[in-house]
Amino acid sequence: MKELTTISTSNSHGGVQGVYSHKSDVCNCDMTFAVFLPPQAEHKPCPVLWYLSGLTCSHANVMEKGEYRQAAAEHGIIIICPDTSPRGKDVPDDEGNWQFGSGAGFYLDATIEPWKKNYQMYSYIARELPELISANFNADMQRQSIFGHSMGGHGALTIALKNPECYKSCSAFAPIVQPSTADWSSSPLRRYLGENETAWREYDACHLIEDGNLFSPVLVDQGSGDDFLDNGLRPWLLEEVCNDKDIELTVRMQKDYDHSYFFISTFMAEHITWHARHLNNL
Amino acid sequence: MKELTTISTSNSHGGVQGVYSHKSDVCNCDMTFAVFLPPQAEHKPCPVLWYLSGLTCSHANVMEKGEYRQAAAEHGIIIICPDTSPRGKDVPDDEGNWQFGSGAGFYLDATIEPWKKNYQMYSYIARELPELISANFNADMQRQSIFGHSMGGHGALTIALKNPECYKSCSAFAPIVQPSTADWSSSPLRRYLGENETAWREYDACHLIEDGNLFSPVLVDQGSGDDFLDNGLRPWLLEEVCNDKDIELTVRMQKDYDHSYFFISTFMAEHITWHARHLNNL
Numbered sequence: 001m002k003e004l005t006t007i008s009t010s011n012s013h014g015g016v017q018g019v020y021s022h023k024s025d026v027c028n029c030d031m032t033f034a035v036f037l038p039p040q041a042e043h044k045p046c047p048v049l050w051y052l053s054g055l056t057c058s059h060a061n062v063m064e065k066g067e068y069r070q071a072a073a074e075h076g077i078i079i080i081c082p083d084t085s086p087r088g089k090d091v092p093d094d095e096g097n098w099q100f101g102s103g104a105g106f107y108l109d110a111t112i113e114p115w116k117k118n119y120q121m122y123s124y125i126a127r128e129l130p131e132l133i134s135a136n137f138n139a140d141m142q143r144q145s146i147f148g149h150s151m152g153g154h155g156a157l158t159i160a161l162k163n164p165e166c167y168k169s170c171s172a173f174a175p176i177v178q179p180s181t182a183d184w185s186s187s188p189l190r191r192y193l194g195e196n197e198t199a200w201r202e203y204d205a206c207h208l209i210e211d212g213n214l215f216s217p218v219l220v221d222q223g224s225g226d227d228f229l230d231n232g233l234r235p236w237l238l239e240e241v242c243n244d245k246d247i248e249l250t251v252r253m254q255k256d257y258d259h260s261y262f263f264i265s266t267f268m269a270e271h272i273t274w275h276a277r278h279l280n281n282l
Numbered sequence: 283m284k285e286l287t288t289i290s291t292s293n294s295h296g297g298v299q300g301v302y303s304h305k306s307d308v309c310n311c312d313m314t315f316a317v318f319l320p321p322q323a324e325h326k327p328c329p330v331l332w333y334l335s336g337l338t339c340s341h342a343n344v345m346e347k348g349e350y351r352q353a354a355a356e357h358g359i360i361i362i363c364p365d366t367s368p369r370g371k372d373v374p375d376d377e378g379n380w381q382f383g384s385g386a387g388f389y390l391d392a393t394i395e396p397w398k399k400n401y402q403m404y405s406y407i408a409r410e411l412p413e414l415i416s417a418n419f420n421a422d423m424q425r426q427s428i429f430g431h432s433m434g435g436h437g438a439l440t441i442a443l444k445n446p447e448c449y450k451s452c453s454a455f456a457p458i459v460q461p462s463t464a465d466w467s468s469s470p471l472r473r474y475l476g477e478n479e480t481a482w483r484e485y486d487a488c489h490l491i492e493d494g495n496l497f498s499p500v501l502v503d504q505g506s507g508d509d510f511l512d513n514g515l516r517p518w519l520l521e522e523v524c525n526d527k528d529i530e531l532t533v534r535m536q537k538d539y540d541h542s543y544f545f546i547s548t549f550m551a552e553h554i555t556w557h558a559r560h561l562n563n564l
Contacts, residue, residue, distance in 0.1 A: 011507070011537075012544035064347045064543070070551070225293065255293075261346070262294035269352070 002132045007032065013069040014039040019059065020136075026120040026128045027086040033129065034059040035137060036069055040076035045140035047168075047279040048078045048133065049272065052125065052148030052155040055184070056103045059083050062149070065261035071269040075276035078139055082129055084151065086118040100188045106179065107155030108203040110192040119192060122203070126159050126166070145275040147171040149264055150228070153220070154179050157205035157238075161213040169278035171219040171271045173264045174226055177238040178206040183231040206241045217248040219274055221267045223257030284414045289314065295351040296321040301341065302418075308402040308410045309368040315411065316341040317419060318351055322358035327422035329450075329561040330360045330415065331554065334407065334430030334437040337466070338385045341365050344431070347543035353551040357558035360421055364411055366433065368400035382470045388461065389437030390485040392474040401474060404485070408441050408448070427557040429453040431546055432510070435502070436461050439487035439520075443495040451560035453501040453553045455546045456508055459520040460488040465513040488523045499530040501556055503549045505539030 007019040015038040024031040040046050049072070053062050059081045062068070072079045085105030092114045094101040105121035134141045145168045148156040153175020160170035179185035180200045193199045201207035222235045235251050242249045257263040289301040297320040306313040322328050331354070335344050341363045344350070354361045367387030374396045376383040387403035416423045427450045430438040435457020442452035461467035462482045475481045483489035504517045517533050524531045539545040 010542050010544035011505075011539045011548070013548045017544050067349050067352070067547075069544075069547070070349070223293075257293045260292050262292035262299050262351075265349075265351070266293075266295045 002135055004132065004136050012036070013073040015041070015069065015073050017063065017069065019063070022132060024086070024124060024128060026123045028118050029086045029088045029091050031086065031124070032059055032083055034063040034081040035133070036072055036079040037137065038073045038076045038078065041078060041138045045138050046076050046078045047143035047145070048080060048139050048141065049275050049279070050125070050144065050146040050156070051079055051081045052107060052146070052152030053081065053084050054148070054150030054152050055084070056098050057084050057152075058103070061261070062264070065265060066268055067265035068268050068272060071272035075272060075280075077272060077276060077279065078137060080129070080133060082125060085121060091118045099184045100191060104151070104188060106151060106185065106188055106192065106203065107159060108189075108192055111199065112192060112194050115192055121155075122159070125155065126163055143168060143279045145169040145279055147173075147271055147275065148175070149173040150233075150259065151176055151185070154185070154205060157218070158203050158208060160215045160218075161205060161208040162202070164213070164215045167215070168281070169217055169219075169275050170215055171274065172221075173267065173271075174222050174228070174233050174259055175205070175220060175235070176232055177235055178204055180204045180207060182234070184228075185232070206237050209241045209245055209247065214245060214247055216246070217278065218250070219271065220249070220251045221254055221271070222251065223254050223259065223263045225256040226259045226263075228259055284417050286414065286418050294318070295355040297323070297351065297355050299345065299351065301345070304414060306368070306406060306410060308405045310400050311368045311370045311373050313368065313406070314341055314365055316345040316363040317415070318354055318361040319419065320355045320358045320360065323360060323420045327420050328358050328360045329425035329427070330362060330421050330423065331557050331561070332407070332426065332428040332438070333361055333363045334389060334428070334434030335363065335366050336430070336432030336434050337366070338380050339366050340385070343543070344546070347547060348550055349547035350550050350554060353554035357554060357562075359554060359558060359561065360419060362411070362415060364407060367403060373400045381466050382473060386433070386470060388433060388467065388470055388474065388485065389441060390471075390474055393481065394474060394476050397474055403437075404441070407437065408445055425450060425561045427451040427561055429455075429553055429557065430457070431455040432515075432541065433458055433467070436467075436487060439500070440485050440490060442497045442500075443487060443490040444484070446495070446497045449497070450563070451499055451501075451557050452497055453556065454503075455549065455553075456504050456510070456515050456541055457487070457502060457517070458514055459517055460486055462486045462489060464516070466510075467514070488519050491523045491527055491529065496528055498528070499560065500532070501553065502531070502533045503536055503553070504533065505536050505541065505545045507538040508541045508545075510541055
């Protein structure tokens with residue numbers, strides 16, 4: 001069993017909100033993550049819902065502001081909230097740049113020096129952390145779903161599209177659906193993956209779909225008052241590329257909602273209830 | 283109409299979470315507070331529920347971590363979250379002391395120099411801020427209730443006991459019920475109010491009740507795993523002093539819950555639903 005350090009646990013909504021750290025082999029540093037165990041996990045393996053956070057966030061932001069515990073306890077779902085990048089004094093960073101380095105791992109495996117030694121968030125989320133969860137918690141790993149916000153919505157979409165057999169459903173709040181061309185993500189993709197834009201397609205939901213990847217069902221909520229809508233998020237690009245494909249996509253524009261946790265927390269319970277339907281449909 | 287500066291507004295749970303500041307006459311400084319307007323406030327005056335926060339907090343902590351918006355929107359209740367002390371470069375502080383000064387106003391009117399010029403949180407919460415709310419929001423000030431956490435539970439209890447005609451109901455999460463004798467509050471009371479302990483009784487729920495003040499109904503939730511239970515909170519002192527009095531008090535011990543927002547948010551919806559019953563009983 002992989003070793004886990006418990007940083008804190010607190011009773012909440014009938015379950016337990018914990019924070020844990022471990023030595024990540026793929027990221028070559030200590031990584032911290034949050035796990036909410038619903039009360040049902042005391043007695044039986046529970047399905048797992050992954051929440052991937054956005055730029056600048058750690059595991060803590062959604063744990064504090066996301067309002068996910070009530071619905072997760074009700075439906076008996078384990079919620080995992082990983083960090084958004086490797087961190088630490090031995091991990092290279094681009095200090096002061098909130099779109100690259102610490103807090104901005106973009107859920108990809110970097111191939112360019114000096115980032116590639118640590119910035120392996122794709123393998124971390126899709127491979128290493130699930131093994132650790134499986135070994136340490138009462139989780140039914142045959143029932144996993146994934147969701148996220150902004151950069152984390154990009155992460156959820158691309159990881160689901162690349163591993164459709166692993167997840168029952170995928171949803172996102174205000175996701176970056178085409179990071180290759182979005183204002184805040186094309187530069188990070190270049191620095192992590194190099195000049196050859198073919199390599200970027202592996203980490204771009206719209207391009208993955210163009211290249212034949214499929215995943216269903218997908219639910220997207222997007223605030224119409226989101227400042228990043230036109231230059232960063234553009235959910236219509238996802239709708240366009242899904243039009244001719246066999247993908248069940250629902251995009252809901254939410255009038256006047258912004259990009260904040262006030263938006264995320266509003267629709268959190270609906271997303272969890274939607275995932276619960278797919279997770280419990282075995 | 284008193285002047286109000288809007289710092290931010292975000293749609294949330296069908297209503298609007300706002301943050302505002304104003305020049306406080308009683309605290310002699312700019313004060314910041316949060317207001318959640320439920321969707322019903324667009325069409326009719328809504329009742330007001332005051333949430334008073336604990337030591338070290340500003341208006342922001344419960345706004346981010348308290349999970350109050352869903353229930354407030356459902357019941358059509360305005361939630362006001364004031365700051366816990368005056369702040370600013372012209373406000374005296376005891377830097378590094380989390381139990382006194384900034385973030386630790388203890389909801390009293392200081393009488394000792396140099397604190398008395400600004401530390402007037404009792405008058406601010408009970409008198410000045412309600413006038414500002416009444417003038418600027420679609421609030422039915424005939425229907426107010428009050429609750430809070432820890433130091434804020436002390437604030438809610440003492441303000442309700444001193445102004446029973448103003449509030450329909452009072453509740454608290456892990457309140458300091460007898461600050462005169464609690465580890466973390468007897469020293470601040472001495473510094474704000476002086477050596478004469480008679481003056482402290484005005485800001486001590488147990489002593490106010492002993493001295494004949496009455497308020498009903500009161501609901502208290504307390505975690506049994508709270509590190510501050512035995513030396514700071516001691517809800518049994520409130521139960522004892524209420525035994526012979528005409529006060530409807532319910533104290534619920536919540537097994538293994540701690541002092542954090544993970545505890546507060548768990549029982550937040552129940553408290554709001556309980557207040558809604560009393561606020562809507564006109």
